[in-house]
Amino acid sequence: MRALRTLGAALTLCAAAWLTAAAPAAADGKDGTDGKSGTEAPTEAGTSFRTATELKPGQRATAAASTGDYLYWVFPAAAGQVPEVEAELKLPDASSRHGSATWQLDVYDGLRRHQPCASGTPSRRAAQQDRTVTVSCTLRQVRSWSERWANDPLQGAYYVRLTVVDLPAEDLGLPIDAEVEASVRDAGGAHADGGDMTPLNPVLRAGTAPGTDSEPTGDASSDSADSSDSSDSSDSSDSSDDKGGDIPHAVAEPEDGWGSGWWSDRWVWTVIGAALAALAGVGGYTLTRGPRSPGRPQNGTGSDI
């Protein structure tokens, strides 16, 4: 009896330990999801490509920072869209500043390649008395495919970096508030292009430690191991494109997918064109025989063709 009671007590304790241990873990999980995929706009910025804060198009992210910090956000853009980023900075009091400073907004694609701004003011000089400064950048249209040598914007993650590039040394470290909004607008059917590729959405996981296979000996075994490894990763990243996957990526797939989809107004134009051609064809045909038909009694000729 006593043995059983001890066992029972031990199990109760065990369960209690389980619950107390599990509770914070569950809470953590909830916090994590709230912070990551919640619909609220982020209130913090990352400090590098790796730690960039995810931003959904249309959200207005805020961040409190120090002058001189490098603030990073990352947002997704699908093929056929034209991304636009706008940032507004609230500068410290004019009395605490010592001169004018140049603020700059840089946009990088998922391969960390700097993307030129087709329009907008990516860099602006704020005079000492200015309270705010606004910088913006509109990219070129995102393509669904490009030559490998090209620097064209492709579907995937886009990094936004906001920082001060030129300032009086005395102003370093003063507090600022930044607001960033990324938006995407559809380029329309005029720019609907063909081709498809896996989005440039970088994986956020530690690399597999380089094996001892750097020596050419035992190439065959390491070869197969490595190739299976890489094909695994490609498979999983492929599948994660479909269902969100378990490999962490820089950004989540947009609701409407990465591609521009099969639909574009090119279908309408082409179908209208076909209809017009058919009508014009019938019209042309009737023109050749139209004027004679009322005068002639027998009408059988048409059906003889």
Place this chain on the structure above:
Amino acid sequence: MIIKKRLATGALGLLAALACGLISPPAAMAGEPAPDSPKVELVLDVSGSMRARDVDGDTRMAAAKQAFNEVLDATPEEVRLGIRTLGANYPGKDRKAGCQDSERLYPVGQVDRTEAKAAVATLRPTGWTPIGLALRGASKDLSGGEGTRRIVLITDGEDSCGLPDPCDVARELAAQGTHLVVDTLGLTLDRKVREQLSCIAEATGGTYTAIQHRDQLSSRIKQLVRRSADTPVETPTPVRGAAQCAKAPYLGSGLYSDRESFGEHRWYRMRVAPGQELRASASVAMDRTVDPDYGVLVRAVTPGGRELVRGSEAGSGRTDVISSGLRYPVADVDDDEDETARTVCVELSQSFSAPASVKRAPGLPVELAVDVVGNDDPPADVAAFGLGRGWVLLGVLTVGGLLVGLLWGWLARWRVTVWRSN
């Protein structure tokens, strides 16, 4: 009999305990954070100058204590926090003794709020400012485990000990591959303090903040501690690129870190099977004073030395990193062809240069992001599905249709005429 019973009881209890241990949740037992949970150490300057009354009419020390209390209350559960002081114990004039004065006030671990607050309350502004020593000590306190490491340095004066130079110490600690970030908070707007603290921050990829108000101090420390909790646990794998492709390490998909000296070229290798695409990005960080113009070049090269594709970027002025990337799709092959993975060499070089006074070692921090994904699908036509669009298209189709109709009509009439005449 009784002994036997007791034995049985003990055995059963032991069994239950064992089972309990075995089936306990993997995340963390109560009170023990996961081994890869982030670690933060607050390093507080308790030197004599902290007595100055210039933070909202209060002493710097009082402001720091109040901020610490607020931070301790707001520390997220998963963060392991420690506190280290510098200049807290030795009040004398002897430089040698004063420059050894850095003490671990509260060990890095899950915070017992009352205990930690009590420890902070005992602090009185006392001694010297051995920042370099304190940074080394803090790095030791944070050693072990896989999580991210962050030092938050709060000080009101530059290092009063000279050697080791705290900026060099910070760079050296960051180069140890432990992914250490030092964020600095200066309690004065003094030029020397600012230069030293921003140098420490720059050397480790951290941030520098000039503190003028009390609430600013606590909110900034809280933000930095929270940032530690939010930062992804996945830290890049350290790797060492070779001087030539034949000896380069093989990299799979993921993030890697390396160091590259001025004028150095580093090679890496990747295996890419037909039907796959290699993506490689590299960013080189500027962790010290460098000349104003710089660039980076990433090249994908066959083992034979033929260049496949390159990515390059150049810039000038203030920056944290310069980065570029490339993608190289390997065309799919027919069944009878060679399906083994191709080796692609990636060469990384940068054109940073630095004034002669700047230390060359360790090299500049490099972060590599490698990914191997499914191949792209080159379009058969530039336009989506080869569809057309626009008024010209409609005009051409209409005129074309009309011409075909006319032609057909005339053909029909001609045939009828021929048939009649026969």
